Amino acid sequence: MSSRIEINFSRLLTRCENMAKERSLWDWRIEKVNMxxxxALQDQLSQIKKSSMKPGQDMLNEYTRKVEFLKGLLQAEKMPTVTEKALAGEQLPNVAKSAKGHNSVSSAxxxxKTVARHQKDLREELLGPETDKLDGK
Structure with a gap:
């Protein structure tokens, strides 16, 4: 049975992951909100770890990986150049390690998507935007 703080943590974690998927939301205001x-996730996670009803160590490790991933993702998005974003994105902690637990597929x-987006942006910066090849231009 999950504690109230763990349920709230899971909801906020899911919301953060969903917001991170929406690239159109990446402007400075959303970055501040996401941070x-x-x-808040970090605070709730430390409360969960201190709780008498804390989940197993595997779940705590998964929660920690996900929070660190989101934190790294926000830091990568703040990088000034596309090259730095791509490099930071490739160095994000691997969240796909968990074999069980909710939402691991979503995080992976x-x-x-983040790594692919950074690579696409880097390609466009180096080669210019892709043109529609069907137009014959």
Whole structure:
């Protein structure tokens, strides 16, 4: 049975992961909100670890990996150049390690999309935007 703080933590974690998937939301205001959410996640995680009803060590490790991933993702998005973003994105902690637990597929998908987006942005910076090859231009 999950404690109230763990349920709230899980909801906020899911919300943060969903917000991170939406690239259109990445402007400075959302980054500030997301950073506040990540700080709240860190606070809630430390409360969960101190709780008498804390989950097993595997789940705590998974929660920690996910929070660290989101924190790294926000830091990567703040990088000034596309090259630095791509490098920081490739160095994000691997969240796909967990074999069980809720939402691990979502986190792994988010990680893959982030790396792919950074690589696409880097390609566009180096080669210019892709043109529609069907236009014959």
């Amino acid at each position: 506040h959410y990540v700080v 998908e988010l990680q893959k």
